[in-house]
Amino acid sequence: MRCRDAERLISRSLDGDITAREALELRAHLTCCRACSVLHSDLTRLRDMLRRAPASPAPTDFELAVRQRLARRSTPIRHLAGNGLKVRLAVAVLSVVLCACAMGVVWDRHRQQQESEAELADLEEATRAQTFVLTAYDPLGDVALVRLGVQEPGVHDE
Amino acid sequence: MRVGEATSDRDSVLVERCREDDLDAFDEIVARYKDRVWNYVRNLVNDAEDAEDIAQETFVRAYLGLRSFQSRATLHTWLFRIATNLCVDHLRRRRRTVGPIVSLEQVRSLGSSSEASGGEHGDPLAISTEHEFQTRLREAIAQLPDRLRTVLVLHDMEDMPYEQIAAVVGCPLGTVKSRLFHARRAVRQMMEPYLRGDAPGPARSDAGGGP
Numbered sequence: 319m320r321c322r323d324a325e326r327l328i329s330r331s332l333d334g335d336i337t338a339r340e341a342l343e344l345r346a347h348l349t350c351c352r353a354c355s356v357l358h359s360d361l362t363r364l365r366d367m368l369r370r371a372p373a374s375p376a377p378t379d380f381e382l383a384v385r386q387r388l389a390r391r392s393t394p395i396r397h398l399a400g401n402g403l404k405v406r407l408a409v410a411v412l413s414v415v416l417c418a419c420a421m422g423v424v425w426d427r428h429r430q431q432q433e434s435e436a437e438l439a440d441l442e443e444a445t446r447a448q449t450f451v452l453t454a455y456d457p458l459g460d461v462a463l464v465r466l467g468v469q470e471p472g473v474h475d476e
Numbered sequence: 477m478r479v480g481e482a483t484s485d486r487d488s489v490l491v492e493r494c495r496e497d498d499l500d501a502f503d504e505i506v507a508r509y510k511d512r513v514w515n516y517v518r519n520l521v522n523d524a525e526d527a528e529d530i531a532q533e534t535f536v537r538a539y540l541g542l543r544s545f546q547s548r549a550t551l552h553t554w555l556f557r558i559a560t561n562l563c564v565d566h567l568r569r570r571r572r573t574v575g576p577i578v579s580l581e582q583v584r585s586l587g588s589s590s591e592a593s594g595g596e597h598g599d600p601l602a603i604s605t606e607h608e609f610q611t612r613l614r615e616a617i618a619q620l621p622d623r624l625r626t627v628l629v630l631h632d633m634e635d636m637p638y639e640q641i642a643a644v645v646g647c648p649l650g651t652v653k654s655r656l657f658h659a660r661r662a663v664r665q666m667m668e669p670y671l672r673g674d675a676p677g678p679a680r681s682d683a684g685g686g687p
Binding site for chain 2: 325329332333369371377380384
């Protein structure tokens, strides 16, 4: 057995996590390897010291401090949840009312937008019909030649 | 006292009552586990004030999360898992603001340099009482990386079996054994001057040596 394998076995042997065969091999190795033998005694001593480490009780008023901390963290919804069906029903009704209001607002805005678009289209049509262009004038003639007509915006006669 | 793997009947009753917002049941859970949680957190976090804060927070988180608690795990395991996560988060935050993570190599070199200088904490031969030895031992454990310290404290101080540690830490069984071995070896290296101080025979020169 190599020392590297023995070291891991020593650790596991402290916890009783070792087979009978492994225990025999480890014992044989320890009898002839001083370094691993010292490691075994050191780890055993440290393990025992850790197990004997004094435990201290929790600070006084620990429970009270926990309750106060919990009270600060608990949300109103959580407290309400304990009242059962009535609260859940009220929350459901409130949700439905809010949804209905939201849908009404959306429908109203949609209707207003449609009306605005229709007004804009009418206005454009009226503007197009009222575009009259003066196309020619003879300053020497007795008769002013004036042509009046409807023209698309942005297009001028020569 | 080694806690059984199955959730005790009393714990099951208390958990169910807590789920119905029975705060008296919650008080009983706190009373049953406060000393164990406190000691565990205290062994992971050196500062007493921080430890108290984390121990309290452990129970608050447990209460607020009881609806998601699955009875497959024991209440003991679940509480220690919450405490472990809080401790690790706390130590990470603290390390970001205070200093870098202490690696295993640094821990080893700390033990070696301490040995070479005859001990930074005084004459090893003078440290003979168990109380003093315990103090040095706690200091050595505090130097371990989180993942090693957690497993060592859970196993050797809280007397928790491998399987339960694996559930608390969230790692495979083999990893628990491996971490335990590395933690013990690192602590032994740091404690070597004190171990040799009253140990019979001369200190060995090479920990990994041998035939």
